[in-house]
Amino acid sequence: MRRWEELRPELDAGGIEIITVSSDSPADIKGNRHKHGAKATMLADPELVVTTAYGLRNEKNISPKGIAALPIPTTFLVDAQGIVRWVDQSEDYQIRSQPDRVMAAISKL
Numbered sequence: 325m326r327r328w329e330e331l332r333p334e335l336d337a338g339g340i341e342i343i344t345v346s347s348d349s350p351a352d353i354k355g356n357r358h359k360h361g362a363k364a365t366m367l368a369d370p371e372l373v374v375t376t377a378y379g380l381r382n383e384k385n386i387s388p389k390g391i392a393a394l395p396i397p398t399t400f401l402v403d404a405q406g407i408v409r410w411v412d413q414s415e416d417y418q419i420r421s422q423p424d425r426v427m428a429a430i431s432k433l
Contacts (some may be wrong), residue, residue: 325344325356325360325362325364327362327423328342328362328364328423329360329361329362329363329364331423331427332363334427338430341364341365341427342364342365342385343364343365343366343367344364344365344366344367345367345369345374345375345395346366346367346368346369346395347369347370347375347394347395348368348370349368349370350368350379352368353366353367353368355396369395371401372393373396375393375395375396380395380396380398381393381395381396382394382395382396382415382417384415394417395416395417396413396414396415396417397413397416397417397419397420397421398411398412398413398414399411399412399413399420399421399426401426401429401430401433403433408433410429410433412425412429
């Protein structure tokens with residue numbers, strides 16, 4: 325999140341909003357927001373309801389918190405009309421989309 329916050333001026337200038345969905349609890353998310361100085365909208369999905377609805381539930385990985393699955397790390401670029409224009413995923417729950425890769429995709433839209 326720190327790198328995304330460093331890119332905030334560029335994102336704001338482009339009218340780009342970041343929304344995250346995490347399997348963390350609301351309390352954990354609040355702590356992470358404070359720790360990283362994040363201004364992005366961060367939503368909690370500890371029961372994986374949203375994750376499952378989007379087909380992003382990874383049954384191969386068991387959460388350290390005991391949940392029988394983890395979300396597949398996924399980044400969507402969605403335009404103002406709600407159309408998904410770009411997707412980046414990783415089967416490894418520890419790997420997230422690199423900001424430079426996402427910014428390159430944004431520049432091509």
